[in-house]
Amino acid sequence: MASQISEASRQRVKANQLVQGMTIVEVTEMSFDFATLDTEKLKFVQTGYKGATAVITDQSGRMEIPIEHLKEFDHLQEITNIPAQLKLAKVVTGMGALMEKHGLLEFMVSVPQGVEIPEAAGPQQAPRLSVGSPEAQKRHEQKVEEVKQLLDKVETAETNRTKASSVVEEMLDIGRSGNYSSKGVESMVGDILSEGSTSAMKAIAGLRGSDQTYAHCVDMSVILQDCYADILSRMDKDVSPSTNRFTLTSGFMHDIGKSEVPKDVLESKERFAPDSQEMLLLRNHTTYGAKILTDMKMHDTIINVAHYHHVKKDGSLFTSYPDAPFESLRPLTRLASVVDVYQALIGKRKYKKNWVPGKAVEYIMNLAGSEFDEKMIEHFVTSMGRYPVGSLLRLSTGELAFVLALAPENYPDRPMVAVVENGQGELISHHNVLDLMLQEDVTVQEVVDHYEHYNESEDQAYRIFESIRLQ
Ligand SMILES: [Fe+2]
Numbered sequence: 001m002a003s004q005i006s007e008a009s010r011q012r013v014k015a016n017q018l019v020q021g022m023t024i025v026e027v028t029e030m031s032f033d034f035a036t037l038d039t040e041k042l043k044f045v046q047t048g049y050k051g052a053t054a055v056i057t058d059q060s061g062r063m064e065i066p067i068e069h070l071k072e073f074d075h076l077q078e079i080t081n082i083p084a085q086l087k088l089a090k091v092v093t094g095m096g097a098l099m100e101k102h103g104l105l106e107f108m109v110s111v112p113q114g115v116e117i118p119e120a121a122g123p124q125q126a127p128r129l130s131v132g133s134p135e136a137q138k139r140h141e142q143k144v145e146e147v148k149q150l151l152d153k154v155e156t157a158e159t160n161r162t163k164a165s166s167v168v169e170e171m172l173d174i175g176r177s178g179n180y181s182s183k184g185v186e187s188m189v190g191d192i193l194s195e196g197s198t199s200a201m202k203a204i205a206g207l208r209g210s211d212q213t214y215a216h217c218v219d220m221s222v223i224l225q226d227c228y229a230d231i232l233s234r235m236d237k238d239v240s241p242s243t244n245r246f247t248l249t250s251g252f253m254h255d256i257g258k259s260e261v262p263k264d265v266l267e268s269k270e271r272f273a274p275d276s277q278e279m280l281l282l283r284n285h286t287t288y289g290a291k292i293l294t295d296m297k298m299h300d301t302i303i304n305v306a307h308y309h310h311v312k313k314d315g316s317l318f319t320s321y322p323d324a325p326f327e328s329l330r331p332l333t334r335l336a337s338v339v340d341v342y343q344a345l346i347g348k349r350k351y352k353k354n355w356v357p358g359k360a361v362e363y364i365m366n367l368a369g370s371e372f373d374e375k376m377i378e379h380f381v382t383s384m385g386r387y388p389v390g391s392l393l394r395l396s397t398g399e400l401a402f403v404l405a406l407a408p409e410n411y412p413d414r415p416m417v418a419v420v421e422n423g424q425g426e427l428i429s430h431h432n433v434l435d436l437m438l439q440e441d442v443t444v445q446e447v448v449d450h451y452e453h454y455n456e457s458e459d460q461a462y463r464i465f466e467s468i469r470l471q
């Protein structure tokens with residue numbers, strides 16, 4: 001009698017359930033960040049799964065292509081038809097961690113008889129810091145270095161912000177005459193990244209008002225890029241220079257369709273009625289934008305951001321346009337839609353008083369579920385912090401202080417701050433740095449609206465922030 005051939009069963013498993021003996025047949029889930037394939041990840045899947053089929057989605061829907069045809073930043077959903085003889089198809093010890101690092105999260109595997117599937121492990125908890133501990137002291141020292149770098153870049157950041165706003169304005173102006181070009185934006189993106197000024201630009205975005213279009217695009221872009229990179233590094237993923245360039249560019253171009261809106265409507269201080277002709281023109285900037293970027297042959301994800309950054313989770317909301325299902329939004333677009341609203345809140349001074357960053361974060365948190373993807377809000381809030389860098393706070397000592405570095409995740413209300421005003425309301429020139437992770441007795445009392453507090457001058461909060469130096 002012929003010996004019985006051991007039957008292999010097919011199972012869906014998570015990366016941390018991969019064990020020796022299994023064979024990967026399909027990759028069924030990628031992490032959201034993996035949707036933007038950077039150079040390194042592209043190389044990983046193309047060499048590891050040579051001969052397989054990649055399932056991607058673009059504006060026209062889902063399609064299957066040979067993995068060799070996959071391009072950087074394509075929206076990869078699944079990998080199927082994986083040849084069984086490939087090295088990355090045969091599971092060996094330690095492979096799960098490698099897969100997770102590259103954003104491959106879930107697999108269809110063939111499991112031979114006798115191979116046990118382990119229980120899926122829960123997400124790893126970050127080590128918890130406690131106030132005043134040696135770990136908190138160590139973190140403090142690292143943060144001081146980061147803050148020094150940030151403060152050194154504030155002036156450059158301000159110059160770049162002004163320059164970049166003109167670049168956006170020029171792109172729209174030239175576009176109006178039918179000559180769209182991404183050259184100016186690309187070289188500005190290069191300058192901003194090579195000078196490492198995005199964190200400082202993000203901090204001052206909260207201290208400066210902005211117009212509705214040009215500075216808005218700049219502030220939105222730097223916040224988007226900085227948050228995206230921060231989310232990736234929190235997930236222990238490498239952030240490649242190409243990812244940073246791509247994210248920043250998509251922010252700069254997200255409102256390019258506004259070039260099709262007459263300049264007097266675009267720059268008007270008037271608030272248009274929901275059913276007015278002007279409002280209709282403004283709302284069309286998303287479809288115009290998608291068309292312009294398609295004609296410019298920009299990448300699909302950049303088009304997706306421009307096309308769908310106003311689509312809300314609840315599509316029946318008036319603020320949701322154009323008419324498209326929420327599923328059409330790429331992960332980057334979902335983050336962009338949150339950042340877009342956040343920037344509009346902290347930047348707009350025309351219709352209502354500004355939302356300072358600390359209050360805007362709170363407001364955004366309340367929109368989870370109806371307007372935005374909950375997961376993305378969670379990422380956004382963790383990345384911005386409950387009190388974003390540049391927020392003005394009143395401390396329990398009565399002093400006023402600017403946030404210089406975010407609090408750790410488990411103590412969101414204990415940031416590192418610089419005291420700029422004493423309890424008697426007098427400005428002080430020697431800015432005492434307090435790390436609330438080391439000062440148990442000092443707490444945050446409230447977020448102060450710096451526009452209201454320094455009502456004599458719009459620029460004063462920025463000037464004071466700019467003058468902070470660490471001893
Ligand atoms: Fe927009």
Ligand SMILES: [Fe+2]
Pocket residue numbers: 216220254255340
């Ligand atoms: Fe926008």
